[in-house]
Amino acid sequence: MVFKMARGPADPEVKAKVLEYLGKVQKAKSRDVAVAIGASKSDVDNAVKELTAEDLVEYLYITTTFICLKGKVQTPD
Amino acid sequence: MTEKNTPLLDELEKGKWPSFVTEIKRAAVKSEAAGELLQVLERSYKERRGHWKHGGIVGVRGYGGGVIGRYVDEPQTYPNVAEFHTVRLLQPSGWFYNTKTLRTVCDIWEKYGSGLTNMHGSTGDIILLGCKTEHIQPIFDEFSDAGFDLGGSGSCLRTPNCCVGPGRCEHACYDTLEACYNITNEFMDELHRPMWPYKSKIKFSGCANDCTSSIARSDCSVIGTWRDTLRIDQEAVKEYAAKINIKAAVCDKCPTSCLTFNAETQELSVVGEDCTRCMHCINVMPKAIQPGKEKGATILIGGKSTIVQSAFMSWVIVPFMKMEAEDDFAEFKDLMRRIWEWWDEHGKSRERIGETIYRLGMTKFLNGIEVAPVPQMVFRPRANPYVFWNQDDLDRSGTALDGSKL
Amino acid sequence: MAILDQGPPHYKKMLPPIVQENYGKWKYHEIPSPGVLKHVGESGAALYSVRVGTPRLVSIDFIRDVCVIADEYCDGFLRWTTRNNVEFLVSDEAKLKPLLEKLEAEGYSVGGTGRSVSNIVHTQGWVHCHTPATDASGVVKAVMDDLYEYFNTMKLPAKLKMGLACCLNMCGAAHCSDIAIVGVHRTPPRINHEVIRKGTEIPSLVASCPTGAIRPDPKNKSVIVNEDKCMYCGNCYTMSPAMEIYDPKNDGIAILIGGKTSNARTSPSFSRMVIPFLPNTAPRWPETTEAIRKIIELWIANANDGERVGEWVERIGWERFFTLAELPFSDMLIDDYIFSRETFRTSAQFKY
Numbered sequence: 029m030v031f032k033m034a035r036g037p038a039d040p041e042v043k044a045k046v047l048e049y050l051g052k053v054q055k056a057k058s059r060d061v062a063v064a065i066g067a068s069k070s071d072v073d074n075a076v077k078e079l080t081a082e083d084l085v086e087y088l089y090i091t092t093t094f095i096c097l098k099g100k101v102q103t104p105d
Numbered sequence: 106m107t108e109k110n111t112p113l114l115d116e117l118e119k120g121k122w123p124s125f126v127t128e129i130k131r132a133a134v135k136s137e138a139a140g141e142l143l144q145v146l147e148r149s150y151k152e153r154r155g156h157w158k159h160g161g162i163v164g165v166r167g168y169g170g171g172v173i174g175r176y177v178d179e180p181q182t183y184p185n186v187a188e189f190h191t192v193r194l195l196q197p198s199g200w201f202y203n204t205k206t207l208r209t210v211c212d213i214w215e216k217y218g219s220g221l222t223n224m225h226g227s228t229g230d231i232i233l234l235g236c237k238t239e240h241i242q243p244i245f246d247e248f249s250d251a252g253f254d255l256g257g258s259g260s261c262l263r264t265p266n267c268c269v270g271p272g273r274c275e276h277a278c279y280d281t282l283e284a285c286y287n288i289t290n291e292f293m294d295e296l297h298r299p300m301w302p303y304k305s306k307i308k309f310s311g312c313a314n315d316c317t318s319s320i321a322r323s324d325c326s327v328i329g330t331w332r333d334t335l336r337i338d339q340e341a342v343k344e345y346a347a348k349i350n351i352k353a354a355v356c357d358k359c360p361t362s363c364l365t366f367n368a369e370t371q372e373l374s375v376v377g378e379d380c381t382r383c384m385h386c387i388n389v390m391p392k393a394i395q396p397g398k399e400k401g402a403t404i405l406i407g408g409k410s411t412i413v414q415s416a417f418m419s420w421v422i423v424p425f426m427k428m429e430a431e432d433d434f435a436e437f438k439d440l441m442r443r444i445w446e447w448w449d450e451h452g453k454s455r456e457r458i459g460e461t462i463y464r465l466g467m468t469k470f471l472n473g474i475e476v477a478p479v480p481q482m483v484f485r486p487r488a489n490p491y492v493f494w495n496q497d498d499l500d501r502s503g504t505a506l507d508g509s510k511l
Numbered sequence: 512m513a514i515l516d517q518g519p520p521h522y523k524k525m526l527p528p529i530v531q532e533n534y535g536k537w538k539y540h541e542i543p544s545p546g547v548l549k550h551v552g553e554s555g556a557a558l559y560s561v562r563v564g565t566p567r568l569v570s571i572d573f574i575r576d577v578c579v580i581a582d583e584y585c586d587g588f589l590r591w592t593t594r595n596n597v598e599f600l601v602s603d604e605a606k607l608k609p610l611l612e613k614l615e616a617e618g619y620s621v622g623g624t625g626r627s628v629s630n631i632v633h634t635q636g637w638v639h640c641h642t643p644a645t646d647a648s649g650v651v652k653a654v655m656d657d658l659y660e661y662f663n664t665m666k667l668p669a670k671l672k673m674g675l676a677c678c679l680n681m682c683g684a685a686h687c688s689d690i691a692i693v694g695v696h697r698t699p700p701r702i703n704h705e706v707i708r709k710g711t712e713i714p715s716l717v718a719s720c721p722t723g724a725i726r727p728d729p730k731n732k733s734v735i736v737n738e739d740k741c742m743y744c745g746n747c748y749t750m751s752p753a754m755e756i757y758d759p760k761n762d763g764i765a766i767l768i769g770g771k772t773s774n775a776r777t778s779p780s781f782s783r784m785v786i787p788f789l790p791n792t793a794p795r796w797p798e799t800t801e802a803i804r805k806i807i808e809l810w811i812a813n814a815n816d817g818e819r820v821g822e823w824v825e826r827i828g829w830e831r832f833f834t835l836a837e838l839p840f841s842d843m844l845i846d847d848y849i850f851s852r853e854t855f856r857t858s859a860q861f862k863y
């Protein structure tokens with residue numbers, strides 16, 4: 029994956045905490061994740077950016093944008 | 106290929122205006138999905154209701170948007186459009202194309218999609234209408250190799266767009282094409298990875314004619330203007346005088362009555378400090394009147410459509426800002442970062458920035474983004490005395506004038 | 512490997528040589544004939560743009576067709592406008608007439624410049640959206656067929672910009688158009704409790720309602736809609752297909768007029784509702800095309816030279832407009848939403 033690395037690499041610790049938190053919920057807004065794990069929102073956003081590139085997390089758009097573990101929320105049928 | 110009749114839609118192939126039904130039929134020659142779309146649509150026409158469902162999941166690795174999930178409500182009946190997703194591609198500034206580029210778009214889309222497009226979506230993107238989930242990643246990969254990128258969707262910076270500007274318009278007060286290109290590139294993270302309370306849009310118009318309707322259609326409207334006085338070429342005025350009634354068509358319609366045409370000398374004069382830069386006179390007499398020399402843009406914030414709190418038009422927060430490619434639009438980018446940061450912190454989910462400002466007050470917003478208030482921000486000042494005074498600025502010692510305790 | 516975040520294709524590669532040479536140095540423009548713009552640079556160079564209407568929803572065959580024409584007459588360069596028109600960019604004046612003849616022969620619609628009605632900015636409708644109260648492309652087609660004589664001529668009092676949005680979300684910026692066509696639902700969603708119990712996330716559903724009309728109903732493992740609060744926006748249907756908002760007998764179209772976004776002369780303004788409801792008479796919406804034609808003809812007959820629809824109505828007064836248009840006025844036209852008070856007449860001055 030080739031990025032224009034505007035913000036520099038994400039903090040691995042934050043990435044781990046994001047994964048752990050998303051494991052406990054269906055889906056969340058990144059601001060809620062930031063509050064829950066006690067990190068700044070921009071750090072969480074940066075971590076999510078890498079986690080999506082690594083195929084571990086994905087974004088959902090259900091009237092507004094959420095994040096969740098990849099594949100956790102099913103497409104409507 | 107489905108060979109069913111579409112009597113209702115066929116009615117829409119009559120008449121002089123180009124027909125979208127004809128276009129779907131053309132696509133249906135090569136695409137079974139387009140053929141089925143026609144069947145679904147004929148049913149909508151018969152039943153007078155839609156048959157599509159919204160879907161949440163977007164499928165490109167590393168991005169949080171750019172593809173909008175779309176599913177038909179009876180997948181068994183219409184298997185070819187069971188998944189019929191929309192792909193948004195970032196358009197080149199000003200929607201200029203060379204035919205080679207357009208053919209590339211067509212070739213890739215023919216390979217994977219329905220062959221149907223919107224040129225362009227209301228936000229500005231190239232819209233590719235109808236593909237399957239499994240093809241989203243390959244579509245992106247091929248477009249990426251061909252030099253394209255996905256547009257925005259979700260709670261992110263939506264694809265910015267701009268008017269034709271200096272590319273073909275004498276009115277442009279800044280380089281809208283370059284501004285749009287440069288600033289879109291600057292905010293790739295904000296565009297591709299939704300992280301805000303809701304969507305946010307920027308539109309760039311080169312002058313107050315506002316051909317992109319930025320004031321109504323974008324959270325941040327960047328409208329070209331000038332700071333000094335418009336320039337009049339008296340020779341050209343005389344030429345116009347022979348053709349049009351300058352007093353009636355120009356002076357009488359100037360909203361600030363600041364133009365005077367002297368029939369004797371055939372000269373037009375302006376009271377510069379009264380002109381509000383509405384563009385009317387320049388529109389009528391482009392050869393004779395042009396914007397001043399000190400050009401830039403007015404930055405307005407808050408425009409949005411009706412959902413939820415009524416439609417807002419953007420309002421002025423910076424009356425005049427230089428918009429120069431030479432300094433990389435630094436002042437504008439810096440302002441946008443402060444604005445988004447404030448909104449991201451204070452906005453509720455699904456609240457556009459205009460609504461957040463309205464809920465919390467302009468004062469809090471201006472303080473938050475460190476912009477000083479100026480009278481150009483309002484039509485008129487408040488009509489009530491209910492000021493929330495900053496108590497820190499007041500003498501709260503609790504003493505009377507003579508120093509005794511109150 | 513795919514590159515992320517590479518941004519849009521560079522516009523400079525898309526500009527014809529004449530645009531590169533005269534970039535930012537255009538002096539003035541004229542409209543030699545309907546649909547043809549002539550831009551002249553300080554250098555004296557002239558660029559002709561020939562504007563052609565499109566249905567916006569176009570096939571790749573259409574795009575390839577216009578590419579063939581652009582290759583032949585425009586050295587391979589063309590552009591699209593904000594209103595979904597194609598513009599052929601002709602730098603060699605000798606090719607202008609042959610191009611116009613070619614377009615005529617092939618049945619393209621040339622027009623949309625100056626005092627004309629341009630293409631109607633519109634949305635997806637039944638073709639591709641989930642909450643539409645009417646179709647978009649079909650209504651636009653019917654209205655443009657009817658108004659065609661005003662597209663390829665320039666005989667209107669001023670320019671006429673129209674917009675269509677197929678539901679209250681108003682994707683199409685209809686709220687600031689000279690004439691706006693807006694799809695309206697008029698009944699609250701029907702709740703399919705079965706589907707909700709099967710797996711709708713109730714808190715998200717409750718949160719999706721902009722007016723707070725949806726309440727959880729724990730006993731039923733479903734939700735209740737407070738019908739008095741519902742404004743029929745369909746956001747809940749986006750969240751859950753259990754909230755069916757479409758209603759074929761009650762969905763239809765509202766007409767709003769008098770908006771504009773340009774600052775020329777008067778400030779930008781919102782469109783205002785003048786007809787609260789017209790039925791969804793697919794496939795050609797005769798009530799809608801007729802209502803719009805009547806308003807336009809009234810404007811032509813009464814407006815001063817250069818007056819846009821909204822400038823005209825504001826000059827004569829909305830009360831006078833309703834008299835002239837012989838349109839019924841009803842409580843549905845009086846605002847009772849958030850910013851209503853600014854529309855009430857706080858003055859003893861008015862006409863009949």
Ligand code: HEM
Nearest residue numbers: 191226227228409410412633634635639640680681682749
């Ligand atoms: C909760 C509210 C909204 C939802 C769920 C929603 C949903 C959507 C969806 C699903 C599409 C894609 C349609 C398609 O291509 O199939 C769309 C397009 C669009 N939306 Fe919205 N929308 C909402 C509110 C708005 C608002 C308030 C605006 C304007 C201020 C807006 C502006 C647009 C525009 C400009 C497009 C592109 C339309 C086109 O290309 O024709 N949306 N919206």
Ligand code: HEM
Nearest residue numbers: 483484485486487488489490491492493494852853857858
């Ligand atoms: C905290 C704020 C205010 C208070 C406590 C207040 C109180 C009063 C009182 C007690 C009266 C006299 C009523 C009477 O004659 O019996 C009055 C009259 C009036 N007030 Fe206020 N007022 C306030 C704010 C305002 C504001 C903001 C305005 C206008 C923008 C206003 C406009 C008037 C007018 C026009 C009158 C009538 C004067 C007249 O009799 O000619 N007031 N107000």
Ligand code: HEM
Nearest residue numbers: 269273274314316388592593594596629672771772773775
């Ligand atoms: C007398 C006043 C005006 C003049 C002289 C004027 C001039 C122009 C010109 C020269 C263009 C072509 C730009 C290009 O090269 O693409 C244009 C396009 C456009 N104008 Fe204006 N304009 C005026 C007022 C307005 C107003 C009031 C609006 C909107 C409410 C508006 C909306 C547009 C739009 C949306 C386009 C895009 C192209 C299209 O319609 O296909 N203009 N205008």
Ligand code: SF4
Nearest residue numbers: 268274277311312316
């Ligand atoms: S907004 Fe102004 S500068 Fe841009 S195309 Fe329109 S008239 Fe020209």
Ligand code: SF4
Nearest residue numbers: 359380381383384386
């Ligand atoms: S730009 Fe508008 S306000 Fe200024 S002189 Fe011209 S018509 Fe008058």
Ligand code: SF4
Nearest residue numbers: 634640643677678682
């Ligand atoms: S206006 Fe409504 S129905 Fe139409 S495309 Fe937008 S969201 Fe869909």
Ligand code: SF4
Nearest residue numbers: 720741742744745747
């Ligand atoms: S239609 Fe809109 S207002 Fe009505 S219940 Fe659904 S979300 Fe709420």
